Amino acid sequence: MRALTWHGKNDVRVDSVDDPEILNPRDAIIKVTATAICGSDLHLYDGLIPTMKAGDILGHEFMGEVVEVGANSPLKKGARVVVPFTIACGSCYHCGKHQYSACDNGLPADNQDIAQTLYGQPMSGLFGYSHMTGGYSGGQAEYVRVPFSDVGPIVIPDGVEDEKVLFLSDILPTGWMAAENAQIEPGDIVAVWGCGPVGLFAVQSAFLMGADRVIAIDQFPHRLELAKKFGAEIINFEQSAVYEALMEMTGGIGPDAVIDAVGLEAHGLFVDNVLDAIKTTVFLGTDRAHSIRQAIIACRKGGRVSMPAVYGGFVDKFPLGAFMEKGLTLKTGQTHVQRYMPELLNSILAGTIDSTFLISHRMSLEDAPKGYKMFHDNQNEVTKVVLKPGSVPDSAIAAE
Amino acid sequence: MANVIEQRDDAPIVAARNKDTPRDAGDAVEEPSGGALAGWAVTISRPVAEIYAYWRDFKNLATFMDNVVSVSSLDSRRSHWVVKAPAGQNVEWDSVVTEDVENELIAWRSEADAQVPNSGRIEFRDAGARGTIVTAAILYDPPGGAVGKVIAKMFQREPAIQSRRDLRRFKQLMETGEIATAARTKAQREAERC
Numbered sequence: 053m054r055a056l057t058w059h060g061k062n063d064v065r066v067d068s069v070d071d072p073e074i075l076n077p078r079d080a081i082i083k084v085t086a087t088a089i090c091g092s093d094l095h096l097y098d099g100l101i102p103t104m105k106a107g108d109i110l111g112h113e114f115m116g117e118v119v120e121v122g123a124n125s126p127l128k129k130g131a132r133v134v135v136p137f138t139i140a141c142g143s144c145y146h147c148g149k150h151q152y153s154a155c156d157n158g159l160p161a162d163n164q165d166i167a168q169t170l171y172g173q174p175m176s177g178l179f180g181y182s183h184m185t186g187g188y189s190g191g192q193a194e195y196v197r198v199p200f201s202d203v204g205p206i207v208i209p210d211g212v213e214d215e216k217v218l219f220l221s222d223i224l225p226t227g228w229m230a231a232e233n234a235q236i237e238p239g240d241i242v243a244v245w246g247c248g249p250v251g252l253f254a255v256q257s258a259f260l261m262g263a264d265r266v267i268a269i270d271q272f273p274h275r276l277e278l279a280k281k282f283g284a285e286i287i288n289f290e291q292s293a294v295y296e297a298l299m300e301m302t303g304g305i306g307p308d309a310v311i312d313a314v315g316l317e318a319h320g321l322f323v324d325n326v327l328d329a330i331k332t333t334v335f336l337g338t339d340r341a342h343s344i345r346q347a348i349i350a351c352r353k354g355g356r357v358s359m360p361a362v363y364g365g366f367v368d369k370f371p372l373g374a375f376m377e378k379g380l381t382l383k384t385g386q387t388h389v390q391r392y393m394p395e396l397l398n399s400i401l402a403g404t405i406d407s408t409f410l411i412s413h414r415m416s417l418e419d420a421p422k423g424y425k426m427f428h429d430n431q432n433e434v435t436k437v438v439l440k441p442g443s444v445p446d447s448a449i450a451a452e
Numbered sequence: 453m454a455n456v457i458e459q460r461d462d463a464p465i466v467a468a469r470n471k472d473t474p475r476d477a478g479d480a481v482e483e484p485s486g487g488a489l490a491g492w493a494v495t496i497s498r499p500v501a502e503i504y505a506y507w508r509d510f511k512n513l514a515t516f517m518d519n520v521v522s523v524s525s526l527d528s529r530r531s532h533w534v535v536k537a538p539a540g541q542n543v544e545w546d547s548v549v550t551e552d553v554e555n556e557l558i559a560w561r562s563e564a565d566a567q568v569p570n571s572g573r574i575e576f577r578d579a580g581a582r583g584t585i586v587t588a589a590i591l592y593d594p595p596g597g598a599v600g601k602v603i604a605k606m607f608q609r610e611p612a613i614q615s616r617r618d619l620r621r622f623k624q625l626m627e628t629g630e631i632a633t634a635a636r637t638k639a640q641r642e643a644e645r646c
């Protein structure tokens with residue numbers, strides 16, 4: 053099959069590799085019909101995530117058609133499914149509490165040591181995101197082996213286009229859980245740092261959960277415009293001082309809930325030297341951990357902090373004093389995707405959530421390397437790239 | 453020695469700061485043979501009877517213990533172990549059950565002439581809605597010299613690591629009915645196992 057593979061910094065290629073096979077009874081093989089490039093994938097592209105190996109297949113946002121099933125998979129051949137980016141077993145202590153991203157059994161036993169050491173306990177597995185998160189082949193490919201296919205994939209009714217449901221795999225549930233973690237009450241003013249896919253879905257979700265006002269913060273005009281479309285007030289941090297603006301806009305109280313959807317922009321588990329590399333080479337002068345500090349300082353006394361943004365290691369100068377003195381609550385975590393998929397699918401079908409507004413570019417799998425480069429070079433306009441393995445590449449069209 | 457045990461806190465012996473403690477503490481492993489102690493507790497959300505029964509049928513150990521090629525029963529208490537070593541070699545020994553309480557514990561030790569003297573004890577505790585808490589303590593004595601190198605490699609240097617991984621695989625098998633692999637093809641999975 054053809055697959056987008058990683059070969060090093062800024063070097064991704066579409067290669068021919070062996071097709072996946074059913075290896076365990078609960079597996080299914082999915083023929084991918086749509087898959088997206090995530091902001092987190094750019095960190096693999098930038099070579100910032102350790103434990104990558106040349107030839108690794110990327111991609112954790114994908115959907116497709118079931119073409120093969122193991123003996124214990126309840127899926128039917130031909131069914132269309134969206135696959136969660138978190139690989140969870142459904143039967144351990146954590147899955148029993150619907151905390152799927154904390155699954156005990158998603159990672160192969162040998163891959164659990166790193167997280168066990170860094171975080172105290174191992175996390176669930178992830179598709180296409182380095183060997184620390186399992187080393188599973190990802191979804192930017194023609195076919196994917198999906199473990200625990202009886203727990204993860206959600207079946208999509210016929211007649212619903214791929215693009216409408218594709219983001220159930222990650223960013224929609226992530227934005228939704230971010231708003232849920234903000235424990236929004238009617239009348240609340242909610243501030244959201246970051247208008248990437250996660251922040252924008254958090255803006256939408258916050259309104260649906262009853263927020264009175266949502267204030268969205270970013271630097272990219274196009275992304276802020278999208279937030280405005282959903283009714284948010286916007287702050288461009290290049291034009292205005294964020295804390296001062298928020299205090300004025302909330303009459304000196306501060307937002308009731310704050311959501312950090314910026315972070316270090318990566319799903320993965322970082323180790324310290326990677327954090328350092330990010331600080332010193334990439335985000336020089338912008339200090340990304342700034343968003344969580346700023347959110348805590350701006351948040352009203354007794355307010356709530358929700359942090360969907362991924363942090364992997366240690367953060368300097370965390371304002372623990374402000375956090376304690378103001379009596380804040382912090383909720384965070386990798387998304388328990390499996391928990392939210394059914395209700396969010398219903399919202400999409402009912403038309404209460406707009407799930408396609410983000411998509412700015414569509415291309416074939418063969419053109420994926422071009423997609424990575426575009427996404428990497430122009431964050432303002434390229435909000436989401438969707439790859440369609442079945443479709444004809446641009447190069448072929450041009451050649452005709 | 454009784455005093456030493458009386459003064460201890462409620463933490464299990466494998467968490468002791470003083471690594472000599474297990475050799476003194478008779479409650480870790482009866483009649484210990486071997487020096488390095490490796491312990492690990494996992495919660496498995498299955499009934500205790502099921503977990504005990506699977507473990508007590510020693511041939512099953514080869515399904516989740518990475519280095520174990522086979523375990524065959526010689527009689528109700530004795531078993532023959534074949535364990536992988538580098539360069540395609542195997543080491544073998546006979547092992548005898550020294551204690552066996554249904555749904556509670558199994559203890560074993562290698563017979564006197566074993567190349568890798570070892571002993572172990574696994575305990576099963578009903579944890580109600582959480583399932584079963586399984587605690588394992590495995591003691592063995594990696595010898596020095598050339599054989600020692602082979603043995604050290606076999607147990608991946610750090611004895612704790614291998615038994616932790618084995619227990620995780622045991623948990624996966626009991627809870628999910630399979631052992632997680634990130635391989636994409638059968639060939640890749642085979643390569644991982646070697």
Ligand SMILES: NC(=O)c1ccc[n+]([C@@H]2O[C@H](COP(=O)([O-])OP(=O)(O)OC[C@H]3O[C@@H](n4cnc5c(N)ncnc54)[C@H](O)[C@@H]3O)[C@@H](O)[C@H]2O)c1
Pocket residue numbers: 090091092222223226245246247248249250251269270271272275289313314315316317318319340342343359360361362385386387
């Ligand atoms: N919890 C989860 O399971 C989960 C899942 C997916 C993504 N994430 C994480 O969520 C975060 C956002 O993801 P995304 O895909 O939307 O990323 P993104 O990179 O597309 O968006 C981040 C946005 O934040 C803006 N930004 C940067 N610094 C800022 C600052 N100081 N103040 C305000 N805005 C700032 C950027 O301009 C950008 O538009 C990342 O950390 C990502 O890894 C978490």
Ligand SMILES: [Zn+2]
Pocket residue numbers: 090091092112113137222223
């Ligand atoms: Zn993603």
Ligand SMILES: [Zn+2]
Pocket residue numbers: 140141142143144145146147148154155156157158
């Ligand atoms: Zn689980």
